[in-house]
Amino acid sequence: MSWGSARALAAGAACPLKPREVPLQDALGCRLAAPLRALVPVPGVDVAAMDGYAVSGPRPWRVLGRVLAGGAPHAGPLRAGEAVEIATGAPVPEGTSSVLPWELASVGDGRVDGAAEPGRHMRRRGEDIPEGTAVLGAGAVVTPVALGLAAALGHDTLPVRPRPQVAVLVTGDEVVTEGLPGPGRVRDAIGPFLPGLVRWAGGRVTDVITLPDGPQALHAALGSPGDVVVVCGASSQGPADHLRAVLGDLGADVLVDGVAVRPGHPQLLARLPGGRLLVGLPGNPFAALAAALTLLAPVLCELAGTPAPRETSALAGPVRTHPRDTRLVPVRRSARGAVPVGHDRPGSLWGAALADALAVVPAGWAGEQVELIELPPGV
Numbered sequence: 001m002s003w004g005s006a007r008a009l010a011a012g013a014a015c016p017l018k019p020r021e022v023p024l025q026d027a028l029g030c031r032l033a034a035p036l037r038a039l040v041p042v043p044g045v046d047v048a049a050m051d052g053y054a055v056s057g058p059r060p061w062r063v064l065g066r067v068l069a070g071g072a073p074h075a076g077p078l079r080a081g082e083a084v085e086i087a088t089g090a091p092v093p094e095g096t097s098s099v100l101p102w103e104l105a106s107v108g109d110g111r112v113d114g115a116a117e118p119g120r121h122m123r124r125r126g127e128d129i130p131e132g133t134a135v136l137g138a139g140a141v142v143t144p145v146a147l148g149l150a151a152a153l154g155h156d157t158l159p160v161r162p163r164p165q166v167a168v169l170v171t172g173d174e175v176v177t178e179g180l181p182g183p184g185r186v187r188d189a190i191g192p193f194l195p196g197l198v199r200w201a202g203g204r205v206t207d208v209i210t211l212p213d214g215p216q217a218l219h220a221a222l223g224s225p226g227d228v229v230v231v232c233g234a235s236s237q238g239p240a241d242h243l244r245a246v247l248g249d250l251g252a253d254v255l256v257d258g259v260a261v262r263p264g265h266p267q268l269l270a271r272l273p274g275g276r277l278l279v280g281l282p283g284n285p286f287a288a289l290a291a292a293l294t295l296l297a298p299v300l301c302e303l304a305g306t307p308a309p310r311e312t313s314a315l316a317g318p319v320r321t322h323p324r325d326t327r328l329v330p331v332r333r334s335a336r337g338a339v340p341v342g343h344d345r346p347g348s349l350w351g352a353a354l355a356d357a358l359a360v361v362p363a364g365w366a367g368e369q370v371e372l373i374e375l376p377p378g379v
């Protein structure tokens, strides 16, 4: 299957998850499932915008008392010639014609005087945001700032597209997860990059489980909870690659079995009985990254309701093409175009770690602009 068809098929195989109402802090990074509306006007009542004196009518004014934000409001309306000392954010009494900042006020003998401009230094109820206004549309990303806005508008929870939950199964008798790998051993380089990549694509890794080679352990682990299961290694058809056999036993529907892309051609997408999707990534780490961006990222973007960004660029440097398959080439974007960074062997993440995108170079490429797939940035 071509690289483009595999990506499109992966996106089409996933349906957006049902919206859920979640506490504010849990909504960070999710997409809003409905417009964010102002449950209250901002400000809630007419308030002072400066520390000073709320005054009524022409100067000078007799000072009747003091109103603080969060304190008791002034009892009754202000009449012409009357004032109260007031703090920024405190409700101005009915009848206030202006707020005179303390810097402009002369005070003495229970009176205040100064050049007050009618209507100045007050914020009217709903002047910043009228009640009921839709301030952000459905589909907007809940940023840290959006959380502050939602709180100001009276929300304790938000309706969002939930983050798809991803279980990661890392297979291989030779794979170790800490320390220096001994002879015949290799450090797991895929389990450490998947949580960040998954989060960037809108999901959340719930578990990274390391499994020995063998069908029993894999069969049992495929029951791990999650909207998507990712299996690393075991995607090829060697003597220790049991994924296909296990999927056959389970009666899974294999939707993609190999993609015409280098690296990463032995990748796989299947629908498990019950409807969950499984993505099989090759064991070579750069091949696994290429496959994750080909099949896993589109699945997660679709489940999370996140549109996948599209970007094209000229290539500013030589690349090798493949006679039949698309090549994914680590590049750094620059004003001259995307510069290949090299070090792009399937077994190493060196080139990808130097790069900020992968250039999609089709077979038979003749120098035209290429698509770029962004690599997850650090946060």
Ligand SMILES: Nc1nc2c(c(=O)[nH]1)N[C@H]1C(S)=C(S)[C@@H](COP(=O)(O)OP(=O)(O)OC[C@H]3O[C@@H](n4cnc5c(N)ncnc54)[C@H](O)[C@@H]3O)O[C@H]1N2
Pocket: 170, 171, 172, 174, 175, 186, 187, 188, 189, 190, 191, 232, 233, 234, 235, 236, 237, 238, 241, 264, 265, 266, 281, 282, 283, 284, 285, 287, 346
């Ligand atoms: N006869 C063929 N053999 C292979 C083909 C092929 O087309 N015909 N394709 C090769 C390619 S390309 C890849 S990629 C691998 C994919 O194999 P698997 O997904 O089954 O992965 P493994 O065989 O388990 O491992 C491959 C390689 O990667 C190392 N590895 C495995 N897991 C990890 C990990 N978590 N972190 C770091 N490195 C890992 C493993 O030790 C092997 O060296 O198949 C080729 N063979």
Ligand code: MOO
Pocket: 261, 262, 263, 264, 265, 266, 282, 284, 287, 288, 346, 347
């Ligand atoms: O996926 Mo392999 O090269 O394509 O390492």
